[in-house]
Amino acid sequence: MFPNQMNAHLDGPFGSRGTSYAAITEELQMLVRSGRMRDCWDMPPDDAFALVGVGADLLPQDWARINWFGPLEIWRDPEHEVSDILYNGPPTEPFYVVQRGGMVCTGVTAHPAWIEWVQYQLLLRGHKLQLGDYDWPAMAQGVADRLRFAITSPPVAREGRSLAIRLLPERWRTLDDLLQAGMLTREASDLLLEALASGASLLVSGPTGSGKTTLTAALTQAVGKRMRLVFVEDGGELPQAPNSLHLEVPAEAGGFARAVTFALRQKPSYIIVGEVRGGEAMAMLQASATGHPGIGTIHAGGVQGALRNLERMAMIGLSAEAGGGGQAAAQIVRGLITSDTVSLIVAQIGPTARGRRTVLAIEEVLRQGSQGQSGDIFPTNPLFTHNPAQDRLVRVGNVNAAWGLGRL
Numbered sequence: 001m002f003p004n005q006m007n008a009h010l011d012g013p014f015g016s017r018g019t020s021y022a023a024i025t026e027e028l029q030m031l032v033r034s035g036r037m038r039d040c041w042d043m044p045p046d047d048a049f050a051l052v053g054v055g056a057d058l059l060p061q062d063w064a065r066i067n068w069f070g071p072l073e074i075w076r077d078p079e080h081e082v083s084d085i086l087y088n089g090p091p092t093e094p095f096y097v098v099q100r101g102g103m104v105c106t107g108v109t110a111h112p113a114w115i116e117w118v119q120y121q122l123l124l125r126g127h128k129l130q131l132g133d134y135d136w137p138a139m140a141q142g143v144a145d146r147l148r149f150a151i152t153s154p155p156v157a158r159e160g161r162s163l164a165i166r167l168l169p170e171r172w173r174t175l176d177d178l179l180q181a182g183m184l185t186r187e188a189s190d191l192l193l194e195a196l197a198s199g200a201s202l203l204v205s206g207p208t209g210s211g212k213t214t215l216t217a218a219l220t221q222a223v224g225k226r227m228r229l230v231f232v233e234d235g236g237e238l239p240q241a242p243n244s245l246h247l248e249v250p251a252e253a254g255g256f257a258r259a260v261t262f263a264l265r266q267k268p269s270y271i272i273v274g275e276v277r278g279g280e281a282m283a284m285l286q287a288s289a290t291g292h293p294g295i296g297t298i299h300a301g302g303v304q305g306a307l308r309n310l311e312r313m314a315m316i317g318l319s320a321e322a323g324g325g326g327q328a329a330a331q332i333v334r335g336l337i338t339s340d341t342v343s344l345i346v347a348q349i350g351p352t353a354r355g356r357r358t359v360l361a362i363e364e365v366l367r368q369g370s371q372g373q374s375g376d377i378f379p380t381n382p383l384f385t386h387n388p389a390q391d392r393l394v395r396v397g398n399v400n401a402a403w404g405l406g407r408l
Contacts, residue, residue, distance in 0.1 A: 021065045027054050032073040041071045044113040060131055064124050067145045070117055071110050072165060083167055087115060089160035115161045122149045143235035172217045172239045184359040185393050188384050191408055195345055196223050198403035201293040205306030206349040211357040212297040213237060215349055220272055227269035232259045237274055256280040257317055264292055281310050282317030285336040303346045303363045307378040311337060338368035338379065343401045352391060359393055360386040364401055
């Protein structure tokens with residue numbers, strides 16, 4: 001299915017036979033939109049391309065330049081309002097999508113060869129695989145053409161190859177968009193921007209699909225107009241800012257933490273970590289303590305959960321760095337999180353009782369130093385909290401940190 005074409009040349013807008021890549025992409029998309037490929041998904045890709053008369057003569061180096069992903073194209077148009085595309089593996093099981101916030105069984109099935117083809121195209125377009133290399137890991141993730149993917153293959157996926165696709169927006173929402181949608185208030189937005197302008201670090205926390213990346217993208221677009229941002233991500237999901245550098249995390253043990261440390265040499269105003277999920281948490285805290293604040297997202301169900309997760313992940317990083325843990329290490333980590341040099345704020349985002357995504361709380365971490373013990377509740381000062389009766393974010397406190405004391 002994938003002829004071995006090495007030393008492929010990827011420059012230029014035309015295919016191996018002089019055909020325009022843009023024209024091929026447009027024709028393939030038209031075939032999907034018109035329904036002419038509806039019966040093609042249950043046959044192998046080579047047979048499908050021969051049937052519709054497009055794509056049969058394309059080589060891997062051509063597909064590496066074509067933004068088209070087979071059956072995924074059914075739901076990629078923004079008008080469908082699909083945020084996720086899921087395929088679980090068994091050939092008889094259909095695709096599922098998250099459409100307008102609800103899980104929907106599409107009834108669309110696909111030949112296993114199509115799933116393999118899609119995986120290869122995602123890895124190729126996401127720069128996770130080189131041309132001529134058809135042996136990819138059983139678990140892989142990345143971003144390709146506004147598709148954030150996580151894929152599995154045998155032996156990890158016992159029932160067959162799987163896909164989990166998040167469709168990233170063509171246009172990222174700005175802070176004004178979020179204000180209009182009621183995700184946060186103008187007062188809360190202004191406070192967050194003032195905190196970032198003053199060098200505070202921000203942790204955006206929430207469950208999966210809560211809007212963490214959306215809020216982070218809106219904030220980085222706003223502060224990126226006057227600051228230099230260095231992004232550290234696995235896949236490059238967040239949007240570009242005017243004066244920004246995007247670093248891809250090396251695929252090696254401890255690569256994330258090393259990339260964060262390397263970012264210090266890039267003269268950042270802020271280091272942006274797309275998702276804090278391991279030892280890089282310690283590198284972020286150390287960077288913040290030395291005058292290089294950060295913005296990161298973290299999975300958690302609440303502010304205290306976010307801080308405990310940050311503490312646990314930083315402990316992993318410190319243990320790897322120092323070769324051990326223990327109470328002394330715990331006090332070092334807690335001392336950093338609750339230090340005045342880090343000046344940490346947590347913005348919790350998630351669904352309301354009515355199912356609307358919104359900022360539920362904004363709290364600042366109070367100074368405590370190394371006095372607390374691992375497992376203790378973190379001292380915080382609530383600044384905003386969501387009022388269920390009003391269904392909006394309301395101000396409940398004033399800033400204690402030096403950057404806003406007496407002003408905010």
